[in-house]
Amino acid sequence: MQQTLDVHVPRPFVKWAGGKRQILPLLTDMFPKRYGTYHEPFVGGGAVLFSILSSDGAAACRASDLNSDLILTYVTVRDRVEDLIESLKAHDAAFRKDSKRYYYAVRAQNPRRQVERAARLIFLNKTCFNGLYRVNSRGMFNVPMGSYTNPRIVNGDNLRAASAALQASGVDFECSDFESVLKRAESGDMVYFDPPYHPVSRAGNFTGYTKGDFTHADLKRLANVCRRLDESGCRVMLSNSCAEEVTSLFRDEPWSVRSITAARCINSDGRNRTGHQEVIITNYGRHSRDAVGAAAFVAAPKRVASRRAGSGEMAPLALA
Numbered sequence: 530m531q532q533t534l535d536v537h538v539p540r541p542f543v544k545w546a547g548g549k550r551q552i553l554p555l556l557t558d559m560f561p562k563r564y565g566t567y568h569e570p571f572v573g574g575g576a577v578l579f580s581i582l583s584s585d586g587a588a589a590c591r592a593s594d595l596n597s598d599l600i601l602t603y604v605t606v607r608d609r610v611e612d613l614i615e616s617l618k619a620h621d622a623a624f625r626k627d628s629k630r631y632y633y634a635v636r637a638q639n640p641r642r643q644v645e646r647a648a649r650l651i652f653l654n655k656t657c658f659n660g661l662y663r664v665n666s667r668g669m670f671n672v673p674m675g676s677y678t679n680p681r682i683v684n685g686d687n688l689r690a691a692s693a694a695l696q697a698s699g700v701d702f703e704c705s706d707f708e709s710v711l712k713r714a715e716s717g718d719m720v721y722f723d724p725p726y727h728p729v730s731r732a733g734n735f736t737g738y739t740k741g742d743f744t745h746a747d748l749k750r751l752a753n754v755c756r757r758l759d760e761s762g763c764r765v766m767l768s769n770s771c772a773e774e775v776t777s778l779f780r781d782e783p784w785s786v787r788s789i790t791a792a793r794c795i796n797s798d799g800r801n802r803t804g805h806q807e808v809i810i811t812n813y814g815r816h817s818r819d820a821v822g823a824a825a826f827v828a829a830p831k832r833v834a835s836r837r838a839g840s841g842e843m844a845p846l847a848l849a
């Protein structure tokens with residue numbers, strides 16, 4: 530008799546603005562076939578990180594983000610998942626008795642202990658408006674309550690699967706600015722950057738994941754980091770909005786800039802949720818079909834690729 534194995538594939542345990550689940554197949558198709566350590570300096574909800582861990586449980590990975598509570602939560606999921614699940618169960622029970630009062634009481638708290646702090650982040654993420662993470666100038670979370678009828682606050686199976694995956698590969702987490710990747714990445718490593726979207730319109734300028742905004746100066750600093758990684762022999766991939774301010778920084782060799790059409794998950798205006806243009810920029814695959822998966826090269830210049838992956842379509846971007 531055939532036995533069914535109850536194996537849970539780990540997925541992001543938080544919903545995160547700019548999450549890459551929609552275009553995962555496209556992105557992973559474009560990864561090099563082989564690389565050393567995988568670095569993700571804007572890890573957010575970790576859609577790409579978990580995808581890598583699902584296909585190679587022993588992959589060497591280093592993830593970081595400027596959001597200290599998010600990094601603390603990853604470390605807690607990795608090292609203290611059962612304590613975390615217990616704490617989330619307590620949140621769940623209290624929320625169901627008096628949702629609104631409880632949500633705003635937790636939002637006003639600032640717990641000092643690791644597990645309570647991580648559980649608070651997950652609880653707020655599951656119950657706040659659209660899973661947004663936004664803090665005020667004093668660093669206090671200020672997103673209003675969402676209108677879910679039955680939010681899933683405790684997903685023990687996924688938290689345990691995530692914990693097992695993070696432990697098995699020994700993912701190294703760090704709360705730091707993206708530039709610190711320069712100290713860690715070595716020749717042959719892969720670095721994937723998914724920074725906050727550069728605004729393409731005034732209405733779409735949500736970049737408030739942390740206390741500070743991601744400015745144009747940060748973008749230029751990032752382009753410089755990409756160049757230095759390229760010089761040291763790393764494979765580099767960057768995704769962002771299809772804004773002139775982004776693409777103009779990557780016009781020259783060795784950069785390859787490709788546009789995709791993707792659905793954005795979090796936007797305050799529901800009408801803007803679909804069909805926006807993003808770019809994927811790499812320092813490999815500009816001339817060779819072999820360097821990346823064939824998906825990136827099926828399109829002739831200026832023609833949108835016929836192949837679809839996830840919700841995205843891909844085409845080389847004709848740069849002015």
Ligand SMILES: C[S@@+](CC[C@H](N)C(=O)[O-])C[C@H]1O[C@@H](n2cnc3c(N)ncnc32)[C@H](O)[C@@H]1O
Nearest residue numbers: 545547548549571573574576595706707723738
């Ligand atoms: C677009 S999100 C990443 C989304 C992620 N790829 C996912 O699938 O969920 C951008 C992330 O960059 C982080 N961030 C913003 N400024 C940063 C900086 N200077 N250095 C490192 N991380 C930063 C934010 O906290 C946020 O988590």
